[in-house]
Amino acid sequence: MEFTLTPEEEAFRKEVAAFLEKEVPQEYREKRLTFFDMSAQSDWIQVHRAMAEKLGAKGWISKHWPREYGGQDASPFHRLILREELTRYHSPGYDSIGAGIVAPALMLKGTEEQKKQHLPGIASGKVIWCETLSEPGHGSDLASIEVFAKEEPDCFVVNGQKIWTTNGHLADWNALVVRTDRNAEPNYRGITFFLLDMKTPGITVNPVINMAGHHDFNEVFFDDVRIPKENIVGGLNKGFYVVMSLLDYERTTDPVYAIADVYLNDLAEYARDNNLLDHIMNHRIAQLKTECEIARLFHYRVTWMQSRDMVPNTESAMSKMVSFELLQRVAEFGMELTGQYSQLAEDSARVPMYGRIPSCYLRSFGHSLEQGTSEIDKDVIAQRGLGLPRLR
């Protein structure tokens, strides 16, 4: 039992903080942008790319990777510390999909060639990734996806429509999951995981605007898109296993407990500055603060398991659900705290906190849906974690 970071990890935190103090655009800090709503800024992609390349040049994106893949063999807590500090400084620059999900999946299931080709790009911060799993007709029940890749002598040819592809309009590469066998029993044994260059002819990306007015999602159409066979990860018809291990990472890629905590502190400061801190508000802030700490411990447990080469599964589902639902409650608290002011949109006269409050609140409806719904998380916890029987 030990509930502290090492002196080396703490020193890394200081180093990152000192760097961000100089590098993060003042406007981002002033506006207290949060990870989930900063992409609405008109210059976000430029700032994101610039920060990502600086973090890449420092070697921080890949610091916790094995040396053979260009890392420094640092503990996975370094990744968390980097994300916590980026959160505290309201900074973009970390590609949750490329660095957070694709890289670990490649290290686990990729071929040596795939690792050599893609890991350096992710580590440098120069290559942006998206992932394409869901379809209009299939979300939580991923094993039933229908978009089909037909095998030809030199490649697979994909046709169909996918949806909910975050950053699809910006990404250089795509982690694509499609059906390659329509007769597989059970159906998840007919799914393959591909790495797709987004410059390949036949890809059309259309925006899907979420209820907060932000453009993160896209729908992606595939019209005879040809993918080389060497871009298969984990083997033909074995993509579902790659997805499962990828989800274990995805569920804790973002430090949501820290995003909630920083936003809560910003709300508390607003409350203090505007004489809103009465007995009841203090009490509610203390309650949410407590929940942030619990969510942090759930996330740290997952990272600790990774540091011991254990594979978190139900543990990451627990962490995901706890922290994302907490962020929803914090976002909702922001609305209650500001009352009628919460109705004012960004750029309106008299809008508090540069419009963060409705922006975070409306965005938060997605938190119990993205990266696996809370309901799927609970299924995972109950069936895999607690051994309760499946209804068939």
Add this chain to the structure above:
Amino acid sequence: MDFALNEQQEMMQTLARDFLTGEYSDKVLRAMAADEKGYTPELWQKLAEMNLLGLSIPEEYGGVGDFLDLIVVLEEMGRACFIGPFFSSTVLGASAIIEAGSEEQKQEYLPGIAEGRIIVTLALTETSAKYTPDAIQTKATRKDNDFIINGTKLFVTDANVADYLICVARTRETDNPQNGISLFMIDRKMPGVSCKSLKTISGDKQAEVAFDNVKVSGDNVLGEIDKGWPVVEKVLQKANTARCAEMVGLAQQALNISLDYAKERIAFGHPIGAFQSIQHRCADMLIDVDGSRFATYQAAWRINEGLPAAGEVAIAKAWVSQACRRVMNSAHQVHGAIGFTEDHILPFYTKKARYSEFSFGGVDYHLEQLSTYS
């Protein structure tokens, strides 16, 4: 970071779990709840022989292990819904003496606690049931070399079986209520000390203790005169963390028996545990149990390391109390009507959970503490 128990802690866990599984059946629990003392001398002796009564007492005074070992064992006590003066003696009595006692006092009392010869408890709470320093109204008035103590203490755990009471009393009136508080080591059989058992819903033994012109000598003061409150605060940190550990065990066991039941109880042709309505409830229970354990271990670890822990303790007590309450409510819902009966063991856990939750400050108190720390 390390979320795992070390070898010693695992050993203590196994030792306590095996012992309690064997010796503390539901039948024994029911008997102890009804029993006036709440324990048998044979059971107490066995706990002493396993060194469990000396946990976190320094070796030179006959003890063994540290506070984390004690926390691990308290979690097992929670799983067994253990009734008896274990908490009072090892957490309250021993901690106060370790924290404030002189060398002589430590030598006099700690080996006795470790060997199970004496039971010591803390007489802190008064009729206000508050844990702020202004709640201490019991007075100790100096008369030459002696002190005359007058006042009433309430919710004194296991006072009925204790050999000594550590009485927290006001020795001086000051503007700041934190100052002027002192601790006294008092033989329960002294003239003027009267103890009236309270009847509790959980079967835990609590008492009202009246001090009526109790005359003790200056030698009975534990720690520095007038400067007892910081000692009380430290003991309260340990006590609250220890209560959290009990609640972790209570909640874990409530989850375990709920899972067993959900897997065997058939409805509509399936075990009820196959239905999502039950599964999702159980998933929430596991989150509450694990989160409670993390918060408790973190607070305990900081205390054990001698680091400031006030914030972590407040977070733990506030959250674990709520989580444990949710777990109990869900356990009842999973069990259906049978868990609502006296014949079932679950109500013992539900009642004990509320007992642990409210002693040394409930959720609101700890949230309020937290808003003053941050």
